[in-house]
Amino acid sequence: MAALTKTDLDRVLATVDADLNASIERLFAFLRIPSISTDRAYAAECRRAGQWLVDDLASLGLSAKLNDTQGHPVVTGTSTGSAARRVMFYGHYDVQPVDPLDLWESPPFEPRIVENADGVKRIVARGSADDKGQVMTFVEACRAFLRATGRLPVEVTLVVEGEEESGSANIGPFLHAHKDALKADLALVCDTGMWDPQTPSIILSLRGLMHDEFVIRCADRDLHSGYYGGAAANPLHIIAKIIAAVHGPDGRIAIPGFYDGVVEPPDYAREAWSKLDLTPANFLGPIGLANPIGEKDRLLIEMISSRPTFEVNGLWGGYTGEGSKTVIPSIATAKISCRLVANQDPVQVRDAVRAFVRAQLPDDCTVEFLGGEGSAAVAVRHDNPDLAKAARALEAEWGTPPVTVGEGGSIPVVGQFKKVLGQDTLLVGFSLDDDRIHSPNEKYDLTSFHKGIRSWVRILAALAE
């Protein structure tokens, strides 16, 4: 098959530009379907959103299907051309709930374009950024190729699930069951953001996640502090001592074995990171904080992306009602989670955390562990050639090279792409920090959508080279 010429590429990009209004109309139709996956009342709407996408992919000539699962169905769409390489694109058609509804300035499932005083146009609707708008950047890029050139530069397999916002329980089994059909050279995910409105980014790694819950029990009943106070162990004091001991004064996690396997980033990566304009003032300032609390000898970008963390997400025990009650409670509970980085084993981290807790427990108290689920971090090798191709493509579109960093969050399914399907994942997305995903008035800048489509056109062309 003939390679894509520069003229071909320009023709495809011109098609994107010419077709933009129709692309917006299609996205609006998708956004009007309230596919809230966490609420069973919206199950039929989830199915309707999946079917809408199946129909749209079929209209492109893809072999598209709505695949039933134990939960909401998975959309697949497969091109059947003869390009030398194949990419698998992952996204999700489900959206977050919309409450509190009274904080929305317009109905969440009635998408509209709002023009700011500064002239920036935004698509406002639930799912505009997370993830329907981002999914459609890829779909529209495919459409433009097919319209302008009659073919795709690389074959594509789309996998778009309907349970990302409700735990992705069924995507793992689905990947297992269809692993031969889903095989590709590379996975692409469009569920992340730009570095800033002018600078694209490629996410090189996602942190893993280990959850656990500690239940510490001391006396066999709640005690009166007048009678027992001063002598009886208080599980709130014990759990506080354990939590307080987790982080040393240097910000480092003091749990023996916690950092086992953690590798240092290459020097050039750290050098690039140190040039990023990521300061405590611009990162923490907007949320009312001033000082990063991570390891003192690390860059802020490392703290939030390439270093593991230990956070207490919930803590409770004793009397929490109005007024006071002089009780020494019998039970204290903490929910914790650790963000993990490449080469950390979630099971080993869980065991290290549990050993640390046990070691600090008085003889006459007990601890029970609930939870302890984990997913490992995923990382793309810095020397993956597709990474360089995608970076060049993004630079061509945005006029500035992409920032290539790790992301602090976790998308557990990406780990499965490697584990089950054997493929690396490039995470490229166009949402912005102020897109209010999961919040009222979610939006997606029209520029994110338009240049996002154009970016995928360029990336697909580059991956074919």
Added chain:
Amino acid sequence: MAALTKTDLDRVLATVDADLNASIERLFAFLRIPSISTDRAYAAECRRAGQWLVDDLASLGLSAKLNDTQGHPVVTGTSTGSAARRVMFYGHYDVQPVDPLDLWESPPFEPRIVENADGVKRIVARGSADDKGQVMTFVEACRAFLRATGRLPVEVTLVVEGEEESGSANIGPFLHAHKDALKADLALVCDTGMWDPQTPSIILSLRGLMHDEFVIRCADRDLHSGYYGGAAANPLHIIAKIIAAVHGPDGRIAIPGFYDGVVEPPDYAREAWSKLDLTPANFLGPIGLANPIGEKDRLLIEMISSRPTFEVNGLWGGYTGEGSKTVIPSIATAKISCRLVANQDPVQVRDAVRAFVRAQLPDDCTVEFLGGEGSAAVAVRHDNPDLAKAARALEAEWGTPPVTVGEGGSIPVVGQFKKVLGQDTLLVGFSLDDDRIHSPNEKYDLTSFHKGIRSWVRILAALAE
């Protein structure tokens, strides 16, 4: 007036014994009134219980009255004889709520006598030990004197409130308003317990109490731990560090100024305490613990009675529902209370605690303090002559000298007896550790009731000497 002879005393005690069944019937009538002070639905029942006691005191010839307050009324009963001395007796006619009702083996307001396999007879009902049964030991002692001898050896003023279980909000103002009428040589309180079933006790001191609540705020909203984890301050970690720093490895409270004013007990008191059979095994064993956690160089009895404490009574923040949520919360809250001992100023302790919290707070986080109410400890001088008289009386009844110790709990009104009325208080009571006060199946041993009445007969006689 002629002093009470040994024969007189024997006659009064014989009257107690002969009248026991009628005494029990009277107590049962009192116990049948569900005077739950915390629940407004029982307001009329509280009033009815107060009126029942007024009628009973009037039947003894006392000048009795139901005094209205902003809350439940206060019962007063005053003898008008010509004895040289006067004592003021304090108790309460209100009771704790009864839930969980399904754990009661018989209806809480249908008192009955249950005989155990070991032959011990118990009065089972809400309020049997706390405090109706104990109040009636004193009333029945007065009745026996009046029946057997026609007079009381010391004049009595009873003050029985109806809000002890709901905060005693109105007793302070009542004491202030009636301080001349309530003036006596000594206050007596029967709301405490025996050392063990064979050994009476006199409580020499009550710990004071200081409550506070800390609300620590970091970011101005809850954060996603994937995005901010590793950089943003977590108030649960901060509150844990603060709590963990309160107690040193030696069990001592490390808050600067916390122990200001605390005095050491006299050597003879500590010597007597060291001979008490109070061991970790018999004190903590029954609640499932083994090791006292107080100051390492202190006796267990000191930890729970003569030394101040700091306890976290409630602690919460973040996600406490089912499953996991990767949130870094913006707020953490702790409810704390300190038991105080003689010469500690509650306001000074509160300020020391608050300064300690503030000193450990990162610059970009804030703390708000709610609460901070306090009552000082109260103590009877070891050389008070009435103490020796009461001790001899109790030894005569029980065949063993009373243990004289401090009590770890707090009865704030006792501080007011000293402050407002200028009188010391002797705390003598007959409840046992297993009386389940505040819990289902509250009971009062028949021996506690019977020998409690006899004990007051002997104490009143001794106080007249």
